[in-house]
Amino acid sequence: MARQLDRVFVLPNVGRSRLAACHSFTFDFYYSLELIQQSSPNITFITQNQFLQWNQEMKAIGAETPTAHLVHLYSEHIKSPKLASDLVDFEPYQRKFCLQPFDNLRYSKEGDRVIEDIIVTPKYGFRSQENQAKVTPAIIRSLQSVKSDVMLIRCDSYWMIDGPNPPEFVYADHWAEQAKAAAGLLYPYIAIHWRMETANPDYLYQCSQNLVKYIQRAKARTGIANVYISTDYPIDGGYQRSGTFHNITQEHHRAAELLKNSVNLYTWERIKSSLPFFNETKFLTHGKDLDDAHGTLALTEKLILAYANWFVSGPRECCRFESSYTSQVVDERAKIIERQPIDAATNSKLWNLRDFWNYE
Structure with a gap:
């Protein structure tokens, strides 16, 4: 988008597996x-801190x-595919999206609006490249009409701008090092991803029975x-691994207990005390969100799953079958398999791309 609009791209802060100005950690934390x-x-990329510094220097x-x-930018269930713009009160947005520190900006009106609402209908909101190609020209045309020096974009939609050679967001080295240290404690190991939500x-319960048999x-x-198991259920105690997983039932507990009693499982809680200490505070921009356990655990476990000798996830009846998270694990495993030499050390060699256990 920045390339097509010929604008500098400000890399926002991160936290809780999200990118947003409100979060406490600098972009290079992730x-x-x-x-x-x-x-x-x-x-041209600059960080949120650099943008704030420029704003204050001006x-x-x-x-x-x-x-x-x-x-x-957001998805809305409306009947016909179109882009719509509406008059919206700006002040609540300024508070909600943490724009107060950028106090040297004059919010201009495009026509009679301070806020441009671009609605992406469900027909064009899906992630296929075909639909992205259809919606991109209309969105770009709308954004090109914004003449202000600074364009602050809030995106609440899963669509992606279709364009040539998008930047690849590669995780920072410290997370790969952390995950490799964890994998080094486990090798050789089977990794399970089970999202129960x-x-x-x-x-x-039957899912758990069949997983035990598969293992x-x-x-x-x-x-x-x-x-090793990665799951959104709090299998090793504490909190659930998803901010949206609120309805944990007795059936969840029964399935988890069966698995724990039948298999000697390694979890993040079990191995983390044996890993090198990592100081997160040097990436903090302010003290609002000192704990990013949700985001960093999801990131680290994604790589632990990717480095596993054998990777397995669940069938449709037992979990979210095709999540972006699992797809990213599979993509990373494919890259590792492509790079690994034929005579790679057996201990750390990837033996499969992905497998499934069965429900029936």
Whole structure:
């Protein structure tokens, strides 16, 4: 989008697996700035801190106040595919999206609006490349009409701008190092990803029974003893691993207890005390969100799953079958398999891309 609009791309703060100005950690807490710049040399990137510093420097020298405009992109269930713009009160948005620190911006009106609402209908809101290609020209045309110096974009939709060579958001080295240290404790190991939140609770006990049987067969087939599980259920105590997983039933507990009593499972809680200490505070911009356990655990476990010798996830009856999270694990495993030499060390060699256990 920045390339097509010929604008500087401000990399926002991160936290809780999200990108937003409200979060407390700098962008490089999650991602590698160097690799992003290398993958998109024709785009100018600056961080949120650098943008704030520029904004305050302009104020200090008495320069003309930059103009700004807020754009809200979101999906809406409306009958016909179209883009719509409406008059919206700006003040609540300024508070909600944490724009107060950027106090040297003059919010200009495009026509009679301070906020541009762009609605992406369900027909064009899906993630297929075909639909992205259809909706992108209309969105870009709408955004090109914004003439303000600064365009602040809030995106509440899953669509992606279709364009050539999008920047690759590669995780920062410290997360790969953390995950590799964890994998080093486990090798060789089978890794399970089981997201229970969207599954029918009535199916979970049988799902667990069949997973136990699958693990027993996989151990016999591969000779691997260690089993690591990543799940949104609090299988090792504490909180659930998803901010939206609120309805944990007795059936969830029964399924988890069966699995724990039948298999010697390794979890993040079990191994984390053996890992090198990582100081997160150097990436903090303010003290609002000191704990990013949800976001960093999801990120680290994604790589632990990717580094596993054997990877398995669940059938449709037992979990969310095709999530973006699992797809990213599979994509990373494909890259590792492509790179690994034929004579790679057996201990850390990936033996499969992905497998499933059965419900029936």
